Amino acid sequence: MVEWFLYVPQSRQGIDDLVAKARAAESAGFDGVALLDHLETPMAPASPIWEAMTAATWLAAKTERITLGHLVLCDAFRQPAVLAKQAVTLAEASGGRFELGLGSGSMPDELAKFGVSTASPRERVDALGRTLSALKRYWDADDEAAQIPTPSAPIPIVLGGVGPRMLNLVREHADWWNLPATYVDRLAEFIPQIGSAKASVQQMTGFVRRGDDAAATTEKAQRRFGHFGAGLVCGDAHALADHFRGLEAQGAQRFYVWFADFAPVDTIVEFGETVIRV
Template sequence: MTIRFGVFVPQFRLGVGEVKARAVAAEQAGFDSFWLMDHLYSPGGRPTDSLESWTLLTALAGATSTMRLGHLVGCAPFRHPALLAKMAATVDHISGGRLDLGLGWGSVEAEFETFGIEVGTRRERAEALDETLEIFRLMCTGEQFDYDGKHFRMRGAYGLPTPVQDRIPVHIGGAGRTLTMPLVARHADWWNCVGHARNRLEELAPLKGDARISVQYAVGFADTAADIPDVTASVARRLPESGWGAPLIGTGDALTEQIALEHRRGVELFVLRFHDFAPPETLERFGREVIAPLQSVLQSRSDQVIV
């Protein structure tokens, strides 16, 4: 099983140049993917600058060349599925086939109320996401189609141009047994387990179908052992366990060991949110002290199996 690393940088209180600098640094450090949030504001926070995610993604596509790009996760109720598919195909072309489509049915109900977006109940939003993903795949074929669903109806619809990739990977985020996991099993290439559900990973994994596992982690990356108390306090303040689960905290060696243990649980893609907002120097150091050693060890084990 491979190991991959993504960095999650929610784009509030950051300018375009600051986000681009982080994306470039992440790519150079060996991260495989870069992820944005998809909100109209910073949920639960004070009013602050918050850049629109799809527009920002196009800027990141132009600033990078190898790293995959996406949202964890996109909010499906914000956009009609035909528009979403058109946007995804366009970003896939701009990036040269590097888009991953992260989607969820929208769990921040206060956001819908604040901005007057009619979305229905949670079950209705999950049903609409099911239809959205069906329509997305139909749009990606470039062929005309009719669609008769409970929430969406189309006649002679089609999506051109088709994406660069034969199949844009779909990531579905969440951990609900009733509404989310059935969608993961039907549609997802990746199941993105939210941090607070990580303690139920083994319980939920049998419900994911063929989807691969990615997990979100809060990370406190300490420069030295003496820095760990301050880093721990910063993580507790900025990334509480109620939302992010138990954090990974320590120096490079300690984080390498913690990530190796999580990898043995079946996690293939580690999506990390750093306590210090992931400045370029943190990303470079993480790549050098954690990503490179872990990949070297896994490659060595793979070579031994082949022999």
């Protein structure tokens, strides 16, 4: 059965708002919640944003069932041995409800601004590969490099991206591969390239709720996120259900739903009632 995650960037909102959205997602039938990982809000650096692992830990403490994760943690932000320890701690504290999403870093200007890294894209992907190999050793009780405690259950690895070198890492290391929203119309092209990893899709959604003016909702979503191209889909519950079924038929096994109205609780609840649970 397909899985549903709420993708909710933890920027421009309070911690209590994040908790309310996570709890609404849990009640509405979502399987998980995913955050992003940046030191400043993309394209809006003056807007506040909360640290990714801390926010996920807090949401895990405030929920009971949903899985917590990220699309995706930036490899360069965390030393691999420290990341391994953080992941095990959160996985154990949440009762196995944490997945480790990792990427090589999508905003090089941000990395340079905060003194994190000036590495090239190729160097960042190479570094991610080294991190993934190190995590396997840190989490393997039979390896001389193992950290104690090792995970009591496997921690799923989520990798995203469509470049050839990233796809090599997906095939070697990933339990889940995520297709970024801007490539949604190319899902069928990439599915054969991900090996045994399960496929997920990030989808920006202009949800026309009951009683909404469809044209106005669509216009606002297009104005905000039309640059996503096929990565933005607009429609009522029936149209969206058809759209997601089409992606599932192409091989998607999980959806990261990203709402163009920034996911107020009422939107989350109605989406659960009319799309997820139908």
